[in-house]
Amino acid sequence: MSLPARVGVAVLATTALLTSCTSREAAPSAQGTGGPAASAAASQASGPGCARDRIGYPAVDVKNAVIGFSQSEKEANPFRIAETQSIKDEAAKLGIPSDKLLVTNAQSDLNKQISDIKSLLDRGAQLLIVAPLNSDGLQPALDAAKAKQVPVVTIDRKVTSDPCDDYLTFIGSDFVEQGKRAAQAMVAATGGNGKVAILLGSSGNNVTTDRTKGFKDEIAKTPGISVVAEQTGEFDRSKGQSVMEQLILGNPDITAVYAENDEMGIGAVTALKAAGKTPGQDVKVVSIDGTRNAVQLVADGGYDAVIESNPRFGPLAFRTLQDFADGKEVPPTVIISDDEYDRSNAAQKLANAY
Amino acid sequence: MTAVRVRLRRGIGRGIGRQGAAVALVVMVLVAWLSFPRFGSPDNLRDMALQGSFLAIVALGMTFVIITGGIDLSVGSVYALGGVLAAYGSQWGFVVALVLPLAVCGLIGLLNGVLVARTGMAPFIVTLATLLLARGLLLAITSEGSTTYRIASGSAFLELGRGTVFGFGYPVFLALALCLAGGLVLRRTRFGQSVLATGGAEQSAVLMGLPVARTKVLVYTMSGVLSGFAGAVTAAYLESGVTVIGVGLELDAISVVVIGGTLLTGGAGTVLGTVIGVGLRTVIQNVINQIGTLDSNYQSVVSGAFLLLVVVLQRSLATRAARGT
Numbered sequence: 001m002s003l004p005a006r007v008g009v010a011v012l013a014t015t016a017l018l019t020s021c022t023s024r025e026a027a028p029s030a031q032g033t034g035g036p037a038a039s040a041a042a043s044q045a046s047g048p049g050c051a052r053d054r055i056g057y058p059a060v061d062v063k064n065a066v067i068g069f070s071q072s073e074k075e076a077n078p079f080r081i082a083e084t085q086s087i088k089d090e091a092a093k094l095g096i097p098s099d100k101l102l103v104t105n106a107q108s109d110l111n112k113q114i115s116d117i118k119s120l121l122d123r124g125a126q127l128l129i130v131a132p133l134n135s136d137g138l139q140p141a142l143d144a145a146k147a148k149q150v151p152v153v154t155i156d157r158k159v160t161s162d163p164c165d166d167y168l169t170f171i172g173s174d175f176v177e178q179g180k181r182a183a184q185a186m187v188a189a190t191g192g193n194g195k196v197a198i199l200l201g202s203s204g205n206n207v208t209t210d211r212t213k214g215f216k217d218e219i220a221k222t223p224g225i226s227v228v229a230e231q232t233g234e235f236d237r238s239k240g241q242s243v244m245e246q247l248i249l250g251n252p253d254i255t256a257v258y259a260e261n262d263e264m265g266i267g268a269v270t271a272l273k274a275a276g277k278t279p280g281q282d283v284k285v286v287s288i289d290g291t292r293n294a295v296q297l298v299a300d301g302g303y304d305a306v307i308e309s310n311p312r313f314g315p316l317a318f319r320t321l322q323d324f325a326d327g328k329e330v331p332p333t334v335i336i337s338d339d340e341y342d343r344s345n346a347a348q349k350l351a352n353a354y
Numbered sequence: 355m356t357a358v359r360v361r362l363r364r365g366i367g368r369g370i371g372r373q374g375a376a377v378a379l380v381v382m383v384l385v386a387w388l389s390f391p392r393f394g395s396p397d398n399l400r401d402m403a404l405q406g407s408f409l410a411i412v413a414l415g416m417t418f419v420i421i422t423g424g425i426d427l428s429v430g431s432v433y434a435l436g437g438v439l440a441a442y443g444s445q446w447g448f449v450v451a452l453v454l455p456l457a458v459c460g461l462i463g464l465l466n467g468v469l470v471a472r473t474g475m476a477p478f479i480v481t482l483a484t485l486l487l488a489r490g491l492l493l494a495i496t497s498e499g500s501t502t503y504r505i506a507s508g509s510a511f512l513e514l515g516r517g518t519v520f521g522f523g524y525p526v527f528l529a530l531a532l533c534l535a536g537g538l539v540l541r542r543t544r545f546g547q548s549v550l551a552t553g554g555a556e557q558s559a560v561l562m563g564l565p566v567a568r569t570k571v572l573v574y575t576m577s578g579v580l581s582g583f584a585g586a587v588t589a590a591y592l593e594s595g596v597t598v599i600g601v602g603l604e605l606d607a608i609s610v611v612v613i614g615g616t617l618l619t620g621g622a623g624t625v626l627g628t629v630i631g632v633g634l635r636t637v638i639q640n641v642i643n644q645i646g647t648l649d650s651n652y653q654s655v656v657s658g659a660f661l662l663l664v665v666v667l668q669r670s671l672a673t674r675a676a677r678g679t
Contacts, residue, residue, distance in 0.1 A: 074650045104643055105650035110592070110599050112639070115405045119643050122397045136502040137596035140516070160502070160594075204498030 049329025050164035057149045060126045062322045063094050068125030070116050071105045072133035072157075078291045082311040082354035083156065087129060090314030110137050117141035121148055128152040129317050130167075135160050135206075142166045153320055155313040163332035168324060171316050171334045175207050178288050178307050178338060179214025182258060185305035185342060186215075187222050189284040194255040197247045198230035199240050199268060201260040208232075211260045211288060228254060233264040240264030244271035259287035262294035262306060269302060280304055290339065295353035298346035306346075308339040311354060375613050375630045378664045382637050390644040398640070400521050404591075406636040407529035408433075409606060410629060411584035414529075414536045415577030416607040417628045421540070422573050423553040423620025424470060424477035429581040430603035431488035432459045434596075436585025438492050441503035441595025444511045451511040451590075455582040462488055463578015467571035481574075485604070492597060499597040505589065515590025525587050532580070537625035549573060553620025610635050613664055634664060 052059065075081045084103070091101045102120050106113030113133050120128065121144055128145055132138055132154055142161055145152050152167040163169055186196065196219070201208035212230075219225050229247050233240035240259060244267060248254060257272070257279075259265035265287030272279045279285050280302040287294060290308030297303035316336055324330050341349055386393045412429050419426045436455035443454035462484050469480045493499055505512055517524040540546040548569040551559040559566050589595050610631030616623025638660045642653050 071650065074654075076651060102646055104646070105653060107650065107653060108598075108601070110596055111405060111408065111588070114592075115401050115640075116643060118401045119392075119398060119640070122395055122401070123392050123644075123646075134596055134598050136504065136594040137592035137599070139593045140591060160504070204493070204496070204500035206500070209500075 048164075049331050050168055050324070051329045052324055052327050055164065057151060057324075059325045059327070060151075060321075061325055062127065062318055063096060065096075065126045066100050066102065066124045067091065067096065067127045067129065067321075068102045068117070068120030068123075069104070070113060070120060070128070070130045071103065072113060072131045073108045074105060078354045079289070079309070079311045083131060083313060086312035086314035087317065088314075090318050094318060106133055108133060110134055114138060114141040118144050121145060121150060126150060127321050129313075129321075130154050132157045132159050139166070151321065151324055153317050155317055156311070158333075164330075169320060169330050169332055169334055171313055171320065171336055173309050173338055174335050175210030175309075176214035177335075178309060179211040179216075179260075180218040181214075181307045181338075181340060182211070182286050182288055182305070183215045183218035185307065185340065186219065186256060186258060186284065186286045187225065188342070189286060189304040190225060190256050192222050193224040194284065195226055195228045195251070195253055196256045196258055197244075197251065197254045198227060199233040199243060199257065199259040199264040200230055201232065201264075202234045203232055208260060215258055225256075233259070233267065235261045235263060237263040237267040240267030241271045242267075244268040245274070248272070248275045248277070254283060256284040257286070259285070262287045262289035262291040265303070265306075266293055266297065269297065278302075290341065290353050292350070292353040295341045295346050295350055298341050298343060299350055301343065304342065306341040306353075308341065310336045310338045312336075374667050374669075375615060375627060375634060375664065378667055379630055379634045379637065382634065382641070386637060386641050386644065390641070393640065393644055396521065400523070402636050402640055403526045404523045405639075406632045407523070407525040408584050408588050408591075409603070409610065409635070410529040410632045411525075411532055411587070412581050412603060413607045413610050413628050413632055414533055414625060415573075415580035416604075417536070417611050417614075417616055417623055417625055418540070418549055418573040419477075419577050420608070420611050420616050420618060421549050421553045421620055421623045422570055423556065424570065424573070425481065425608065425618075426463075426466065426574060426577045427478065427481040427604045428462065428466060428484040428488055429577060429607055430600040431485045431492065432462055432578055432581040432600075433585040433588070433603055434598075434600035435459060435462075435488045435492045436582030437589035437592070437599060438496060438503060438585075438595035438597060439582075440511070440586035440589040441505050442495065444503075444505045444509050444589075448510045451505075451509075452514075452586060455586045456579055459488075459582025459585070460575055460579040463575040463581075464571065466578065467574030470574060471567040471570035496595070496597050502597065503595040505593050505595075507593070512590050512593060515587050515592070523591070525591065528587060533625050533629050540625055545569065545572065550621060553617075554622070606635065609661060613661065635661075 069087050071084050073080055075084050102123055102125055104116035104120060106116050110133050117130065118141060128150055130152055135158060138159055139161060142152060153169055153171060154167055155171045158170045158172060159167060161167060200212060228251050231243050231247065233243045240263060257268050259268055265285055269279045269285060272283050277283045284304045286305045288307045288309055290306055294303060294306045298306055313336060316334060320330055320334060339352060392398055412433055416426055416429060436459045439455040439458055440451045444451035466481050466484055469475050470477045514524055540549060548564045551564050552566050552569050556566060588599065611628050612618055613634060614627030614631030616627060638657055642648055642656055648656065
């Protein structure tokens, strides 16, 4: 982690300690702070902040507002389940009655997400939290929100529109940073020597690009480790498994696997076992996401490390909206902090995994 | 003449089938109007009309294809490709933005038509292949979906998707105009008669000297052009050529056509029925949103159950009518 980022995280972690009393999540181990810093955030200093008085939006107190949440895909995977739950939990914690939190799900249909957001506005939403299905194409919905002076916070995926003008801010993980931390965990697990195979995410996806870049840039600093193979497993468990099977056949001397999500990592573990290897011992496995299944494997010793991609945007999203209402400057990007699981902490932190 | 009687009975059954969908639509709208205060709001009605219009344009082409006894599985991919091509072409102005997707998507439709009509290959397989082909082409020109072409703000092409009359978006009027024209073509022209005859009894149509092969080529080309056009209008609405749209759209289009009373076996069907089918689907989706508290995994279950209910209602109305005669 670069020094400015580290300082930024530390500063915001402190802010989070002061402003929030939640203790559902532990602070990222990278910071070494043991205190409860729920979804501590490092605001990126880039670009000017967005202040309410500058764009002339009304002050809407979060606790008494009608809030709309537009989810992009079915809550059929752990990330989406945890994401939606986090929004609902935080609303409940703030004492917002359930009929004032309107929730829609676009079922992976972009046109539906647009009409979902419009219908949320039509049903009286004064604040919007949106998990965009795609970076482009939500402009009609953002325009509708703008026309009604409703601030929109986007979470987990950034849209290509203009922050402050088209939407308030984006809250999400730094995927390059995740890749970098995975590389550091890989160096720690392998002792700085090894032949790594990479299971890439879906091609043409910015998460894949970023997690690959972060990992490769960081791993290049350790001369003992070389990347011997990389292939896409499309973020899918069974694809990850079959790709891993082929990779072992072609490169029997692989000693480590970096999977760009947990599902592919779990698939790789199955393939490694079938090939007579012992994952976690002769082949080190590191992946990103922080799902319950992967963290359980780490705790059991058959896996080495998992870098979290934090889906619990609720506390940060509501706080950002309240900050905006209070007239504070909101930065164009708010980075959510991601935890890390390794052999030393996986068992204790298992409850945090989603 | 038994053939005449069969056709007559089928005609009545079809009429009732269409009314079944219409009855279901009226009931749904009334219930929704009374149950949800926001359902009848002007904003909501406008948005529903807009949402339905893209599907309606695609389903119009599908109606013709299904009436000839065929199926077009490529429409979803072709729709997405049309959108990307329109956004890509928009840098050279309005005409290119419109002509490029229509030409390419029309060519894919033509390919479908020629393969189905001249080689006798199953439409299911031919259009499944072009579904993959169109999606592949889309990924190739967007570097695997990572490049999204955006339509420059201020481009006249944007108006096509974003412009409004009385608050209703242009796509609504475009869809209505196209469906009206499609309905007239089906009922009032020789081509329309050929379409119905081809699906009804292909052998007889051939013996009667109707241009069966040419009709098939035309309907698939039409389906390609209409899907490409719907994609282009969507791109104008979204201000960009989004690559993730249109997945599974073919199934939506087929389902609204069938709900609208068009026989999957071909030979009978109406454009009005398809429009009613689109209306039903849009209303069902809107109602699920209005309920709001439904778990997302159950939304598809409810949506599917609704469709089943409508089909059963239609079926029972049709058999009762047939028994009555």
